[in-house]
Amino acid sequence: MAPRIATSAADAVAQITDGSTVLIGGFGNAGQPMELIDALMQCGATDLTVVNNNAGQADAGLALLIKERRVKKIICSFPRQSDSWHFDEAYRAGEIELELVPQGNLAERIRAAGAGIGGFFTPTGYGTLLAEGKETRIIDGRGYVLESPIHADFALIKALRADTHGNLVYRKTARNFGPIMATAAAQAIVQVDEVVPVGGIDPENVITPGIYVDTVVALGGSN
Template sequence: MSRTQFHTAAGGTTAAEAADAALSASGVASGMTVLVGGFGMAGMPVALVDALIRHGADELTVVSNNAGNGDTGLAALLAAGRVRKVICSFPRQSDSWVFDGLYRAGRLELEVVPQGTLAERMRAAGAGIGGFFCPTGAGTLLAEGKETRVIDGREHVLEMPLRGDVALIGAHRADRAGNLVYRKTARNFGPVMATAAATTVVQVGGVVEVGALDPEAVVTPAIYVDHVVDLRSTSGEEHAA
């Protein structure tokens, strides 16, 4: 039997209540490092981030590709004052005014990481790799203070694993065993973050029976998935996951 727990918007439970139950069960707490999936809004687990805001944990370190768009999701978490530090590749966007304001006011610490290094540091954490030498960033500001080594005639920078206490990601479907499939470029950081956190919480647009997902097509095996929030209501209406 799967150890994955399911939180479903059904039988009088709303999607928000299901997400709140999952966040509560995840053990997320103040001071933790939270990995948040998505690239812009594609794959962004908005229902889970909203639940994290309601949960109230603060002094968080958030790892995500961006630092929030507009006033919702990650931007709302920042605006609520719950985040101490952001680790991301691309904070500055046309609609990142919440981040921009907090950063300029000195209320947020920022660690900028090249996008591929960000993904690989989390992959390393999830795969039990104790660090890796990578040519990206060699000779730039982002390599300052880091150990370097010339490998095959090329300078490489030592990058360390990036681990989360909790990962919040979005996927397209889960099966009852907890296996996940994604949809198009909404996959992005989800599969890597699922491996890199002690506890992974996933919001999906529907849960199917065991056997309904082709095992050859499963992207994230259930072993990485602790909590699934099914946003599809009993009326069959599907929410974006």
């Protein structure tokens, strides 16, 4: 079934409600769907669990959601950097919960959700605080930790172009987490520069098949 073509960023995120778990694409600012995040801010949803590579930067995008205390929990790999002051303030005040996940584990936990995998063993984190409370095993003489998949209600993704069936192509490193996040969410919402007719994207270049995409909004020149 073809995805819904939203008329605006606000229309695209209108179904996101309080308490939702939201995957947000991007590696820092590269590939972060800024316009969708701004629209999410305006829609008023709160008590969100957000999954992202980091915890926001400066005064834009995810950082503003944290500043306004819309995020109750963040699952990420890099919560602290030179311009993550909004997360720092919220965390020190006890107003946001952090689940720290090594980057490779984060990507694999998201991918596992999309692939229908119930869990996987990884050596990353074994013997550290990150393994506390988790099942561990010794396999071929090496320690492993059982990690669970990360499912979400929604994914907010930035791509370069979509066709009317929802097939996506990305621009360079803006691709990062988008493809796996699309598969792991009940609803994938994608902002693109343009929507083209079916056949306007070479099938050999499709990165995310349209079967994983629920809503598309063309915002023009955002990549």
